[in-house]
Amino acid sequence: MEASDYLFVYGTLQKNLDNDMSKFLSENAQIVGKGYFHGKLYRVSWFPGAITSINTSDKVYGSIFKLINSETVFNVLDDYEGVGDNHTKPNLYRKEIVTAYLENRDALKTWVYIYNHSISHLKQIISGDFLK
Secondary structure (H helix, E strand, O other): OOOOOEEEEOOOOOOOOOOHHHHHHHHOEEEEEEEEEEEEEEEOOOOEEEEEOOOOOOEEEEEEEEEOOHHHHHHHHHHHOOOOOOOOOOOOEEEEEEEEEEOOOOEEEEEEEEEOOOOOOOEEOOOOOOOO
């Protein structure tokens, strides 16, 4: 698996959201900037789920962080996101490396949590931006 110290977030982990996990991430990472990756965004519940897309017009918007200690951060976030081997049912998300683009068009290889279940019953967030 590729290594990256970058994490793209598009939902409840974004910087200005007032929850314990977004605060944890802000305390353990530096914000690089806003950006997007090629994908589609869906409303799962009170939180979103994204999938990757080969269509370049499909964009999921969010923020890119550079992690200070990626192993420590991922130990906490993988549990929060339902990623790991200790689950009897399929994981809610899986962690993948994607190419994300900053507002200045610079590309970065970054981790992102990708929704790992069927999207057939979910409503797409057409804007690609969970905070809108």
